[in-house]
Amino acid sequence: AYDDVGLAWNKNRFATKEAEFVISLAEKNTTFDTFKASLVKNGAEFTDSLISNLLRLIQTMRPPAKPSTSKDPVVKPKTEKEKLKELFPVLCQPDNPSVRTMLDEDDVKVAVDVLKELEALMPSAAGQEKHRDSEHRDKAKKKKRSRSRERDRDRERERERDRDHKRRHRSRSRSRSRTRDRNKGKSRYRSRSRSQSPPRDRKDRDKYGERNLDRWRDKHVDRPPPEEPAIGDIYNGKVTSIMQFGCFVQLEGLRRSTLLLLRREGRVANVADVVSKGQRVKVKVLSFTGTKTSLSMKDVDQETGEDLNPNRRRNLVGETNEETSMRNPDRPTHLSLVSAPEVEDDSLERKRLTRISDPEKKSSQTLMKRLAFCLKWMMKKAVHDNQILIVIGETGSGKTTQITQYLAEAGYTSRGKIGCTQPRRVAAMSVAKRVSEEFGCCLGQEVGYTIRFEDCTSPETVIKYMTDGMLLRECLIDPDLTQYAIIMLDEAHERTIHTDVLFGLLKKTVQKRQDMKLIVTSATLDAVKFSQYFYEAPIFTIPGRTYPVEILYTKEPETDYLDASLITVVIATNIAETSLTIDGIYYVVDPGFVKQKVYNSKTGIDQLVVTPISQAQAKQRAGRAGRTGPGKCYRLYTERAYRDEMLTTNVPEIQRTNLASTVLSLKAMGINDLLSFDFMDAPPMETLITAMEQLYTLGALDDEGLLTRLGRRMAEFPLEPMLCKMLIMSVHLGCSEEMLTIVSMLSVQNVFYRPKDKQALADQKKAKFHQTEGDHLTLLAVYNSWKNNKFSNPWCYENFIQARSLRRAQDIRKQMLGIMDRHKLDVVSCGKSTVRVQKAICSGFFRNAAKKDPQEGYRTLIDQQVVYIHPSSALFNRQPEWVVYHELVLTTKEYMREVTTIDPRWLVEFAPAFFKVSDPTKLSKQKKQQRLEPLYNRYEEPNAWRISRAFRRR
Template identity: 40%
Template sequence: ESDINPFSKKPHSARYKKILQDRKKLLVFSQMDQFLKIFNKHQIMLVVGETGLGKSTQIPQFVCYSDLPHTKGKIVACTQPRHVAAMSIAKRVADEMDVKLGKHVGYSLCFEDMSEPGTTFLKYMTDDMLIREAMEDNLLSRYSTIVLDEVHARTLATDILMPLLRNIAKRRSDLKIVVMSATLDDMRLQKYISLTGPKNPAPLLKLPGRTHLVEVLYLDMPVPNYVEAAIEMVFMIHSMEGPGDVLLFLTDEEEVEEVCQKIKLKAKDLLKKQDPDSVTPLVCIPLHSSLPPQQQQRIFDPAPSPRTRGGPAGRKVVISTDFAETSLAIDGIVYVVDPGVSKQKVYNPRIRVESYLTSPISKASAQQRAGRAGRTRPGKCFRLYTEKDFMTELEEQTPPEILRSNLATTVLQLAKLGIDDIVHFDWIDPPAPESLMRALELLNFLGALDDEGRLTPLGTIMAGFPIEPQMAKMLIASPEFNCSYEVLTIVAMLSVPNVWLRPPKQRKEADAAKALFSNADGDHLTLLDVYNHYVNNKHDKNWCWNNYLSARALQQAENVRTQLLRTMERNKIELVTTSDARKLSENIRKALVCGFFMQVAHKENKTNHYLTVKDNQVVSLHASCGLDTSPEWVLFNEFVLTTQPYLRTVTEVKPEWLLEHAPRYYDESTFPNGHTKRALFPGRKREQEQQKHQLGAAASGQRSAEQQSNSGPSERKKKRKSKKA
């Protein structure tokens, strides 16, 4: 090995040499020669090995040191399903290669690019970003090798990339592809990615697993509350098990933060009741995707030191969403607590609702979680469910996203990639026909696809925005209403995590602070007001904290806004506003209708509930909505399924705007009969009644005339005599 770094042309640092010794201990490092043997001989290959072996950090490095892409002006890409993984792995690899992050090694996310054109030769990126690059360059010509990582996650983007990259490789013999997985059916995947058909499976490198034993323990009986059971299990481990850190899986960030607080409080109480010197120090660290990167890095901190010299060693408890299942490897974890549930995205195409439901995990996920305990030494996995439930209630694999997602964005991306026949696209698992039809229907009503399913000029512009098609449409339509400046801000605010902070012990104060920002016309305009106040207060973090607002989410919104503004400028979309505040509110809401006209609900007078248009789902407004009244018509951003269906992020609209700006969707002749139709077309109903009345009167007059003409002269005389009488 040379003392000179082949990439920076500088001598290797002492730190590099120390890290190299750690790298050589990784199981994947011993397979480098075998990997390069297959890699150099074949254009496409599959690497399978359990989580934590070092595939994500080492395989792309093996490629770089062997292929030296920088000498050819090329780039090696490594895709990740999660943006946090792309960032953290890129940082680790830059350290291992003794180069600066953002220079030779970088990362690229949806609204953040830490790479340098002409210098970066190894780029970690989210899988959707590689699709966006393919939309601009169909052959991905600047890449020499693409490593498709974590394909077992089966994200929408990964399921598009596998057939897409295989087709590109057939047209580019100089492009190498490495597909990496932790748990999938090896032979099925080998056949699917093969360039010469399923009869000639792609070559496979199967990495040896770890030798550390993980003991799996089940409950004898199911528990009524997995959260309370998880907290009890953490303290049972803390008091009765030997040294080692704990990893607890929970369903979402709110649950993670709440349980973290409870564990901290319980640990303080233990400290008060017992001799502090005899109590093992305990630190609790949350982990979820909404945390800023520096806080996420805390999971790699060592466990706390003993309180006294010779006292018991400290213990670290990491409480995580399923993010820690595969994306990050945490040294020191010896005990895993697995409640057996996760928040999973589900989509109901019939009512066009995508929501997150707490559901049992799969057996594959359970095995992944257990494997986190045996990374560096023997460990234990405590499953908070029975062995019978594991065998009978858990599916073998988590259903891929393609089978449980709204496909509108996916279909638009495929259309931009030149794939018109979506139904016969070579999916590894084809989506439900109804889901595809709903996506095609939405894109047709938005004007992105024509009646033949082909991309329109408007659809081409919409596909260029890294946001949902509805938001892209309202952004493109906004200059027509002189409010593109404001709609740009609203779209940015809708594209980031929740800006409202609501700490468990300060919910009343947080709700009161939020109420001060509430705009009477709706939540979309409230988000606009919050962003404007944030900018006017010079991005002050203390102002955010005092108003229970997330400074990080607002900073993200500013970054997103800047990126979207560049896309608008590229497409010559004007940035305009309206000086009259009352008129501005109306214009913004009309622009919202141009994108979200299919997400509208009408109030039922008798019950005070709402009915979604066309689908007639009975819903209520979520408690977080800031509207003072319950308007007759509302446009919503989210349909949330919890104990009952709710609408969240809601704004008042007028029915005449729906008829004016979405006439094809709100066509009276095709609109389903019912309460909403009667409310939407009241004038036309009155016209019909008047016409009916007029026709009835005319018919009555005609019958009377006929009777008179048919009666004889003597009869008419009798009638005249009776009138005189």
Template identity: 40%
Template sequence: MNRTVQLEEQRKSLPSYNYRQHIINCIHQNSTLILIGETGSGKSTQIPQYIYESGILHRGMVAITQPRRVAAITLALRVAKERGRNIGELVGYAIRFESVVSRDTKIKYMTEGILLREAITDKYLKQYQVIILDEAHERTVNTDVLFGVVKNVQKARKENNMTELKLIIMSATMDVDHFSKYFDNCPVLYLPGRTFPVTIHHTKQKQDDYMFAAIATLFEIHLNAPPQEDVLIFLTGKDEIESMIHQIRTITKSPELQGTVQLRAFPLHSSLQQNKQMDAFTRSAENTRRVVVATNIAETSITLPGIKYVIDTGVVKMKNYEASTGLETLKVTKISQAQAWQRSGRAGRESEGACYRTYTKNELELLEKMTKPEILRCNLSATILQLLAIGVNIENFDLMDKPSKEAITVAFKQLKQLSAIKTTQSPQLTDDGRSMALFPLDPIFSRIIISAPEYGCINEILDLIAMLSTDNIYLEPNQNNRDVAYAQHNKFHMSYGDHFTLLKIYSQYRNANDKKKWCQEFFLSYRNLAYAAEVRKQLSDICTQLKIMTKTENFDLDKFRKCIIRGLYSNIAEYQARDNNYKVLASQQRAQIHPSSVLSGFHANLNGRSTSNGNGIIPVSPKMKNDHNQSKPSYVIFNEIVQTSNTYLRTVTRIEPEWIKEVLPNCDFLNRINC
């Protein structure tokens, strides 16, 4: 059968196909529509096509937002294939630092942050006639903000006699009454799915180790189920996934499993290279079972073919922010009941399936009904900056769920410290704040860029921010080449810390003649470094637009670190000898340096060699040589805190305490610094 005909037959087999005219009629008749589409209904791929085919779009586009970039990309690729067109023509996508669209694009998939940024430069979102906010139940902070922004755009376009903006809120599950009330009691359309029965199994007793329970369940399935019936396991993050895959590969080599069905394991998480992500979507070969070990990235939107069994560990890594302490952590926590049912549904996409939950039925009943909205558990500074850039004060903004007064006050205070707003009372953006809002970055990083010319290090700062904006640049070695890979990675280690190590890597990558070969030699990700280079170019273009000088003269490594302090001022920690930990000055949180840091064992290169960064030299200073016997730096600055079994500081660089008073003379925690 011709491939195009086959795809068309697949489209017609989806439940949404029989309802397409009713869907279009509802869109014609209503400005806002809530569409509940069960798993497998085809809502994410088909509704945009029905809108395009119906003629609703005249000169505008339909925008479809997704919480995650992998979903935006995979959905766009699928729909482009169904239309028989190249990606970037009729169907395109836009994610942070990557836009694959053209003048011909009518169906545009994007991450939520992209649409929010577009609202900064075009308050009417004039290029869109229909906006679909997909996976709305996930309630990311950008989703909630977009709810209010798009409602305002609808109203403004109507008041100014402009083309009507249609809004569709889609999900497989949500608190319908809460959503409908927020959207002025708009109608709700239910779309049946093409799901098959899923048998649910719970453990009889509470499990202390969900990793062990998951792997034991996997091999029970593997030894009893027919080949080519694949398995999806939900874990919380990259480290757990890699550990699980290593265990699976080790166990499959045992004599007891020789001669059985071959078992192949694939990771799936957001920091994975895109080509590696695509491996997880490939069906298993004959007499082979595929197991995909994934984060909650596999809960919604994307469909993994061939999955017959789901193993749900009942946990997820979730970002939480305590406004009272200013501490933001990424913490393993229990999922909601809505997430549990979403996960189980992945087993019934193509045939009858089974979901094995490594928790009891009683534990399920104790879970929260719905996931707590991110806007109630995150640092609001970036959100407030973006809202102020489009002329909205969050205190008067129509949000579905309002953050606490304390959280808003803390965010205003942080933006004031970053010189983005003039005052926390009736806040207005400063000139720097308006410039910061144009960067697709957290305000702490856009502040660093804005400050860089003052410290004479703009090129190096752009290099650094680009490297911090990409995924993991280190390739994971296998057992055979692990020692060689780590030895190659160690060649980049700089005694000042991880920020300088990243600079050194980027400098040598940029100067390499054959970049792919160079990356292979040093076990580095060519794709992620190439992405960093593209990010670097786009950040430089924004600097040019803002007339920020992008030349560095007489680079000074101390000034470079002072510039980092200007943005990461709340991420300064002091070494506590009595318990061998670090204390974060702003929050009093205690933590250790992450084992991946070059400062974790202070094993950085102290031989005095220097490295060119393209515009200057990063030498080892006399002070550093004199201090090399010190086992731990007294003061460090870091990018983030990660909470697993321990609390860790990640991406860490040593600083001098006197710099803090110099750079931040009005900082609250100055009295806690021992100079």
């Protein structure tokens, strides 16, 4: 029949029959034109009448399906995350946006009152300037104003005692009236300050010239300070040290700290008769001759700062040619320390030795040679045009030290602070010190840093360096980070656990605050991943090093790394890989390994494991040799190992460490849906479950996985959750005084030291502090003895104790004491009742309980792992039955550090969710799994007693 109508089908086109295929076309094309077009497209040759009849019959015989009356949506296959949410509902509780702050209402009220008092004592910037100007004019009408405001403030403090009350009141009222009538004051200021030349009349000069001169100076002070001193200019300085031939003066008013030598002249026999250490002086720069600088004090009025010999200045400027008038940024302040020996000019040895002349020299020439300086204006424009910016540049390009200063110059500090995070404490401190020198201020003023248990900032701080953990704690108090205008996440490629959490938090913050800028810097070329995570943010690339580095591999893996690294001068951990930049490095020896903290979710133990580095880390290490010139990198592994055995990038810390502290912080910020949190790389599910279980057993979470009152209080302390629980429980047990000291001592490392030539004496001195209860009370005895000896450093030296560690523990104790006072937690001493201290330790570290094993060492109660007491412990020779430890250290064996004896009944008392009393008439699951080993003769094989074996031997 189909042949009669002339239908020519392209067989085997579809797996359906021809009739079913026509019906399917009619269902898809309900109109005549579309149905005909589809038939013609598939090779059918039908007449129009046949096509219309077919379409009518099909639509009549197969009416359209009725719409479904059910309102249920179409069932879609579940995603992996949805399946996990069904399996673990505790991990996906809805977030609590009402938890915006960790402060109580009383704390907020107290803080507001204190801020109001501070605002009353500290007027605004403009008012402060006007107040200072008003007081200065009342004090010195007939004197010329000093060029240095610092000098004026010093003199003002000295004379304030003798100032009349009425005069003070008149100055204050005048300052207040100007502050209130701001518009009127501005109009007067504009009308009087347009003329920059002082009036000729003496009376008018006293009235207007002083003010115009002040405004003129203020106008120029706002400009960026110069890098180096200029010939003929007068600078304020401070005498830092006195020599026989002169004194060293530290100049002020420059962008970076400058120390110059002021030589004695004329009839001055003793320099100490003229100046003293710490004295404020005014000096004039006369000339630059080669590597020497000529300064003068006699040409400057030390009271007013007036140039007593202006003709000499004009002559200096006129006689100085272009070459000598240029500021020489590489000019040393004195002769070189060491001269380079005679070697080939173009060799690496020559370049390396010439750096020895002044290794600490930080010149503006090296500053200007940094690649970040060349891209200064492009960087400012990129930050201005984008809210989120990804900056890629190798370590040493200047991104850490220079970008913050460029943004401060651009005026971003008027809206808030510029915060820059570092993954390490040492990096935050060293970078802040370097930037403060370049910025021209003391560390802690305009530039400061904040690390755990140490805050070196002030209300004047505008550039703040901090560890990423400190910024995370600031997010607990202020989730929107309202005091910051720009946040810079530096060294983001290291992917620490705090940095990964900040990624997710700051993504939400930038959506709420459109005025906030976020800069993410990385030293590796994984920018695409960062850009995709941060809403396809643009990438700003700082070009890499311009000097080649020769890579040399060993033919076989190196076994003795000590001998292979004897040529190196600087021996450093992986902190020199990215965080710190050491100048003058031309040779790098890379062993190819790194120590990483790895967490085992099954055993719940953190371990430091030596693991191979990644390819990205290997490139970073090689880059240390190519910053200042061509270099060489000796890799103590084969090229095949680099290519086949190393990962491309290192594993993020969030995927290999314990997340108990992180989960506690997220819960405190109201983030309960951990599965939906926007991690760049999600942590393993086992690690999240283990962290939730740990917090639940500590009492920080309830049955639904929500934060308890105890957990919220634990989140206030910058400590591990177990230490927080131990400290809080000590308040109820009446031993918080002792526990504060113990926690502080546990937060520092290396309290004792053993010199190689005096090991026996050091062990003997340490044994005097040993306590029968364990190491925790030994640390308490050390601190109390140091306190009884009035915190003496000689006492520490006599007993082989690190005085620096004890002072740091003292600072930590003060901060912990402040937190306890803020939360109204009583600080009570238990006296000689040390059992209370042992109970408090057990309440926090019950998971780290171990029982003595009859065969060898101890066995942990969690996983029956064999562990041993460390030889340095006070309990090493006592071997008690039950102990708890602070941490495990893997060396030749698994050693327990900081061990304390306990009563096993305390485990059930303080951890009922983790331990329970077993039934003596039944075998536990652990006992059932154990295999009974029969007794045998130790002089024979273990199976020698078996009859079957003996029969076989016959």
